[in-house]
Amino acid sequence: MKLDVWPESESDRRLVQTREVLVNDGRVALCLIDCEDNGLLLERVFIDRDGARTIQRLDAGNEIQLMAFLQSDPYIDLLRDSYNRVLTTIRSVGQPSVPVAALPAHVSECRDELEVLALMRSICASNGGMECLYRWITVGEQDMVIESHVILAHCHPAWTQSYVHNHWVLNDPAVDYARHETAPLRGSDIKPYRDEHWLAQKAGVYGLNSNVFFPAHRRRDPMFGLLHVSSHMPSPEGEDLIWQNRQNLRGLAAELLEWRVMQLRQTAAQQFPLSTPEVVALRVIRRGGSAAHVAHELSITEREAYRLFRQINVKMGCGHIRVSAGAAQTYGLLGSI
Structure with a gap:
């Protein structure tokens, strides 16, 4: 038993929900969500052959990032019609952006993922982070296999596209660490972090030069969170700047996990x-x-x-x-x- 593919999205908020397209290693679909005066949220849902889901979320109002996301999709040829439907709808509706001055003071007060994303960006920027991603990861209670992986990101879209396409979550040392640990982790302290590892080879290509990771857990909950805060600055300078603010960012990681859990509970209470x-x-x-x-x-x-x-x-x-x-x-x- 699982919640709907888009568990947080009420059917009347979906402006576009494309059919699932078969790709080499699973299925992909797009969904455009109306967040009312906050704008539009794009979701790209990848379902692998075992049924595990990876959901990428981004602000559809940022045209530069949206086009970069589309162009870096490894399955763009198969998904071109789906993306065209999304783009046509976005252009017909218009896209307000969430002004920083209008942001809630706390994550718990956010109404939707667009406000969460904007607030996360704002807090990370004021604490040394130029780029940031949050992952909500749910694992099986018995086998600890990842069942769903939701990514809310403010970074180069090609990074998340490559991450999902290459299934890097399965051998991501930061995710492995976050499964069982709660303390923040500097990227330079990751033991498997070697020159030949994809994290070392690819992250810098997309501007993720200095990286600090903030795990978050809830007692007896199969979902955990991971806040990835990054800087274009080289390490150790960039890491040091983020690390100085680790208490603030650690609190943000916990709030982001709690927000999603509460959203899922509300949805589940309605569905069941x-x-x-x-x-x-x-x-x-x-x-x-x-x-x-x-x-x-x-x-x-x-x-x-x-x-x-x-x-x-x-x-x-x-x-x-x-x-x-x-x-x-x-x-x-x-x-x-």
């Missing part, structure tokens, strides 16, 4: 409306309980408990009550258990 007895049952199952425990907790018979399980599984789109309980926990529907 659970009754109070259903939430109680799922909490009991998640704690390792059985139908007998659920029956006792709800003062019903075991037969009625199993009937409740079937209702929940249908609602959650799962084949077993423990899978439903795991999914509900992942999407924050069970609260603290």
Whole structure:
């Protein structure tokens, strides 16, 4: 069971949603989201053969970045019609940009990804970062395999296109570090960072000369975050400048993770409306309980408990009550258990 491909995007906000196009290693689709007075958000969704999703998000109002994103797409020939639909819509609608003066003071106050992106850019710029990316990465609870990877970026678009196309997330030393660590990490301190590694060879080509990484985690949550703040300045000068502001940027990384979790919870609550007895049952199952425990907790018979399980599984789109309980926990529907 998964949320929709575009879980944060209500259907009436999608101005364009293209069909999925088959490419060498999966499928690609584009979606243009109306963020009202903030402008338009472009999403490029890549789904690999195993069903894992990588979603790139950028401000469609920045025409220079948008065209660079399009031109650096490795599948531009296959996606040209899709991009043309997006460009035609953007030009017909017009694109306001989010003024810095109108930005919220805190990430939690942002209404959409465009405000999040603008605020992230502003905070990083005032703390030594000329470029910045945030990744929300969700892994499987058992195998720790990446199931979804969302990238919100202010950097050269060709960098994220190359990153996604080459599946660099699978051997990214910063991501490997962020899976289990919470402390900030200087790029020059990454152990596998050698001259022959793609991070050393390619990052500088796109202006990412000095890099500092800020992991973020939530207790018992399969999603973690990674803020990548970079500078055109050479290392160590650029790194030093960012590192001096690591407390501010570490706080930003945590806020960005929390913002997305809250967005997913709101979406999940709408997509999977659970009754109070259903939430109680799922909490009991998640704690390792059985139908007998659920029956006792709800003062019903075991037969009625199993009937409740079937209702929940249908609602959650799962084949077993423990899978439903795991999914509900992942999407924050069970609260603290």
